[in-house]
Amino acid sequence: xxxxxxxxxxxxxxxxxxxxxxxxxxxxxxxxxxxxxxxxxxxxxxxxxxxxxxxxxxxxxxxxxxxxxxxxxxxxxxxxxxxxxxxxxxxxxxxxxxxxxxxxxxxxxxxxxxxxxxxxxxxxxxxxxxxxxxxxxxxxxxxxxxxxxxxxxxxxxxxxxxxxxxxxxxxxxxxxxxxxxxxxxxxxxxxxxxxxxxxxxxxxxxxxxxxxxxxxxxxxxxxxxxxxxxxxxxxxxxxxxxxxxxxxxxxxxxxxxxxxxxxxxxxxxxxxxxxxxxxxxxxxxxxxxxxxxxxxxxxxxxxxxxxxxxxxxxxxxxxxxxxxxxxxxxxxxxxxxxxxxxxxxxxxxxxxxxxxxxxxxxxxxxxxxxxxxxxxxxxxxxxxxxxxxxxxxxxxxxxxxxxxxxxxxxxxxxxxxxxxxxxxxxxxxxxxxxxxxxxxxxxxxxxxxxxxxxxxxxxxxxxxxxxxxxxxxxxxxxxxxxxxxxxxxxxxxxxxxxxxxxxxxxxxxxxxxxxxxxxxxxxxxxxxxxxxxxxxxxxxxxxxxxxxxxxxxxxxxxxxxxxxxxxxxxxxxxxxxxxxxxxxxxxxxxxxxxxxxxxxxxxxxxxxxxxxxxxxxxxxxxxxxxxxxxxxxxxxxxxxxxxxxxxxxxxxxxxxxxxxxxxxxxx
Amino acid sequence: xxxxxxxxxxxxxxxxxxxxxxxxxxxxxxxxxxxxxxxxxxxxxxxxxxxxxxxxxxxxxxxxxxxxxxxxxxxxxxxxxxxxxxxxxxxxxxxxxxxxxxxxxxxxxxxxxxxxxxxxxxxxxxxxxxxxxxxxxxxxxxxxxxxxxxxxxxxxxxxxxxxxxxxxxxxxxxxxxxxxxxxxxxxxxxxxxxxx
Numbered sequence: 001x002x003x004x005x006x007x008x009x010x011x012x013x014x015x016x017x018x019x020x021x022x023x024x025x026x027x028x029x030x031x032x033x034x035x036x037x038x039x040x041x042x043x044x045x046x047x048x049x050x051x052x053x054x055x056x057x058x059x060x061x062x063x064x065x066x067x068x069x070x071x072x073x074x075x076x077x078x079x080x081x082x083x084x085x086x087x088x089x090x091x092x093x094x095x096x097x098x099x100x101x102x103x104x105x106x107x108x109x110x111x112x113x114x115x116x117x118x119x120x121x122x123x124x125x126x127x128x129x130x131x132x133x134x135x136x137x138x139x140x141x142x143x144x145x146x147x148x149x150x151x152x153x154x155x156x157x158x159x160x161x162x163x164x165x166x167x168x169x170x171x172x173x174x175x176x177x178x179x180x181x182x183x184x185x186x187x188x189x190x191x192x193x194x195x196x197x198x199x200x201x202x203x204x205x206x207x208x209x210x211x212x213x214x215x216x217x218x219x220x221x222x223x224x225x226x227x228x229x230x231x232x233x234x235x236x237x238x239x240x241x242x243x244x245x246x247x248x249x250x251x252x253x254x255x256x257x258x259x260x261x262x263x264x265x266x267x268x269x270x271x272x273x274x275x276x277x278x279x280x281x282x283x284x285x286x287x288x289x290x291x292x293x294x295x296x297x298x299x300x301x302x303x304x305x306x307x308x309x310x311x312x313x314x315x316x317x318x319x320x321x322x323x324x325x326x327x328x329x330x331x332x333x334x335x336x337x338x339x340x341x342x343x344x345x346x347x348x349x350x351x352x353x354x355x356x357x358x359x360x361x362x363x364x365x366x367x368x369x370x371x372x373x374x375x376x377x378x379x380x381x382x383x384x385x386x387x388x389x390x391x392x393x394x395x396x397x398x399x400x401x402x403x404x405x406x407x408x409x410x411x412x413x414x415x416x417x418x419x420x421x422x423x424x425x426x427x428x429x430x431x432x433x434x435x436x437x438x439x440x441x442x443x444x445x446x447x448x449x450x451x452x453x454x455x456x457x458x459x460x461x462x463x464x465x466x467x468x469x470x471x472x473x474x475x476x477x478x479x480x481x482x483x484x485x486x487x488x489x490x491x492x493x494x495x496x497x498x499x500x501x502x503x504x505x506x507x508x509x510x511x512x513x514x515x516x517x518x519x520x521x522x523x524x525x526x527x528x529x530x531x532x533x534x535x536x537x538x539x540x541x542x543x544x545x546x547x548x549x550x551x552x553x554x555x556x557x558x559x560x561x562x563x564x565x566x567x568x569x570x571x572x573x574x575x576x577x578x579x580x581x582x583x584x585x586x587x588x589x590x591x592x593x594x595x596x597x598x599x600x601x602x603x604x605x606x607x608x609x610x611x612x613x614x615x616x617x618x619x620x621x622x623x624x625x626x627x628x629x630x631x632x633x634x635x636x637x638x639x640x641x642x643x644x645x646x647x648x649x650x651x652x653x654x655x656x657x658x659x660x661x662x663x664x665x666x667x
Numbered sequence: 668x669x670x671x672x673x674x675x676x677x678x679x680x681x682x683x684x685x686x687x688x689x690x691x692x693x694x695x696x697x698x699x700x701x702x703x704x705x706x707x708x709x710x711x712x713x714x715x716x717x718x719x720x721x722x723x724x725x726x727x728x729x730x731x732x733x734x735x736x737x738x739x740x741x742x743x744x745x746x747x748x749x750x751x752x753x754x755x756x757x758x759x760x761x762x763x764x765x766x767x768x769x770x771x772x773x774x775x776x777x778x779x780x781x782x783x784x785x786x787x788x789x790x791x792x793x794x795x796x797x798x799x800x801x802x803x804x805x806x807x808x809x810x811x812x813x814x815x816x817x818x819x820x821x822x823x824x825x826x827x828x829x830x831x832x833x834x835x836x837x838x839x840x841x842x843x844x845x846x847x848x849x850x851x852x853x854x855x856x857x858x859x860x861x862x863x
Contacts, residue, residue: 188679221700
């Protein structure tokens with residue numbers, strides 16, 4: 001990845017630590033662009049891993065009475081496939097886009113808390129490794145990605161401990177990320193960029209951050225209760241002692257349903273950026289799209305029990321949740337119509353990002369409609385735990401979220417690397433994936449309605465399920481094949497990619513106003529924003545009939561190789577803290593023999609927090625590449641300082657971050 | 668050194684303190700954390716599984732320790748007031764007082780837990796016990812973290828390193844501390860007073 005870094009092509013400012021290149025600079029980086037790239041690379045790796053798990057599942061189900069996997073292995077694979085795709089792929093991919101783009105799109109030079117941002121990434125990476133390493137340490141978790149109690153509390157082996165502890169660790173990363181993104185978006189927008197002049201992508205990331213803030217603590221509680229039941233003898237979910245497994249379902253889905261919107265809203269944001277650019281029209285009904293996103297988030301907290309229609313909630317609760325579930329289709333529908341309205345009458349250019357965005361709309365609409373059928377209680381009772389549900393959520397999460405993410409990858413890659421991804425390979429990727437995806441999941445609607453059950457390793461012959469299962473398996477392998485042109489284009493992009501200008505697609509938002517790759521400091525001068533799609537309005541005016549007329553040509557931005565703008569200094573404390581946390585988790589899981597590891601991990605963790613809190617970026621001997629003196633930090637008892645020392649401050653907001661980390665272990 | 672424009676500071680472009688924004692977001696999240704544990708407790712308040720129930724609660728004792736914790740909010744306010752006046756001596760006095768009151772509350776909780784265990788109310792006896800100890804235990808952990816933060820404030824202030832615009836400051840610790848107190852008011856009401 002080093003070849004793709006924005007910095008690699010620039011003349012670097014002097015640095016006594018040589019920290020602008022090499023592995024160490026990536027380990028200690030607090031640059032939101034590098035962190036975004038690392039998030040993206042790691043998540044793509046887990047995407048391949050989760051995909052391989054899915055292929056094993058489909059191999060097992062290709063023919064009746066499959067013998068590829070034992071039931072135990074099948075349980076492990078479907079659990080890890082779901083857990084991986086949700087927590088290690090789509091959520092971090094959204095974080096990747098958010099990290100890379102939010103500061104540039106709002107005209108800022110970094111996120112609010114750069115070190116906390118680095119910590120989020122390292123905790124995510126190590127947490128993902130922790131979860132996946134269970135394969136070598138007794139087997140993958142095997143209780144489903146939802147980990148229903150008491151199944152998850154009563155299995156003997158430590159697999160579900162890996163699951164509960166792994167998700168708790170990943171929750172710290174997401175929570176810190178959410179705090180960071182909300183703060184960044186609320187406080188660091190460029191002058192003139194009011195909330196309703198922000199790009200829709202930034203809006204959707206804000207909504208997602210709020211969803212994370214208010215839903216993560218709920219699953220944290222559920223996971224603690226499961227973990228305590230397993231390890232400390234509590235009786236939260238022991239029905240024999242009066243514990244109530246339904247409580248777990250409520251807590252899980254009170255997180256789990258907002259989580260669905262956490263997964264899909266970033267892609268809705270991406271699509272809302274891509275469609276206007278490739279239709280050469282502004283987004284139709286900007287305010288409606290934004291408010292619909294917020295409405296989805298609010299309603300998203302009131303629909304969780306539709307996952308539990310067969311748990312015996314009683315007719316009143318079921319009717320209420322049935323209604324709210326129907327309501328939530330309204331804002332979703334508003335968005336779909338606004339996207340269609342955006343393309344209506346536009347000069348559509350069917351480049352790869354646009355293809356994926358249109359694919360997103362089509363596939364997501366199918367998934368959304370099958371979702372509405374779940375709101376009808378009697379129908380849902382029939383569909384629960386069948387492949388119909390599997391088909392539904394793959395249409396929204398793969399056909400929706402992943403297609404949106406691929407649209408974003410093709411759209412913003414020229415900004416990231418300075419080179420377009422191959423259009424030819426991109427089109428192969430899109431059409432193969434669209435075909436493979438529909439071959440895999442469309443038949444599952446029928447399979448489910450015919451009675452094929454989820455999470456079951458085998459199905460009997462002669463009940464009419466063979467053909468469509470075989471089709472579905474072929475489709476899954478086609479999806480795998482479709483990834484090859486994408487991976488090839490990615491790996492050869494630095495040699496074969498066609499060079500892209502800064503404004504690669506005649507774009508509308510601020511990221512296209514800076515060079516590709518963006519300079520380390522993003523903006524030489526902080527832009528002043530006057531309108532939605534401000535960058536577009538710098539280029540285009542309107543004639544009498546309202547058609548866009550070019551009024552200015554923006555020259556290629558300079559590379560600013562001589563500029564020195566004070567930026568947050570690198571720090572190794574974030575990775576230290578994350579490593580300590582995960583080492584301690586391993587130590588805990590392995591009982592008496594793990595205690596030394598637990599102690600080492602705890603020491604590293606607290607060393608990281610302590611060092612972080614102490615880190616003084618203004619000290620000349622400090623571990624930093626701070627070149628300009630004159631800060632008044634040391635006589636700072638006198639009161640709030642305006643922005644002279646600005647760069648350092650956000651970075652050194654050490655203690656609140658440290659405090660939250662300490663909290664994170666509890667919370 | 669072509670340009671020396673600020674990237675961002677403790678204040679964002681519109682003058683808001685970014686650390687306060689972050690702290691409010693975090694505390695908002697914490698509401699749901701404690702809310703879920705309180706919901707668990709309410710569900711299990713009668714699930715004693717044959718073991719002891721709410722009759723083991725000693726309301727006068729817990730009232731006193733609750734009062735101690737509430738008073739620590741007062742001393743925290745006085746500390747913040749001294750901080751605003753740049754009166755470092757007063758600041759440290761009130762920070763020490765706050766940390767001490769917090770520690771007294773924690774001591775009371777340890778005493779209470781020990782007593783309950785002796786009376787047979789344990790984490791592994793009933794869902795009621797599980798819910799009680801895990802909820803109040805997590806609250807105690809939050810108080811302990813708060814005491815640690817107060818202690819760091821005191822040490823930093825003594826060393827003259829308590830910078831207003833950088834890192835954790837007294838106002839942020841105060842926000843956290845008041846939040847933890849408010850949560851206790853809810854817990855004391857819902858878990859103790861409404862149950863006996």
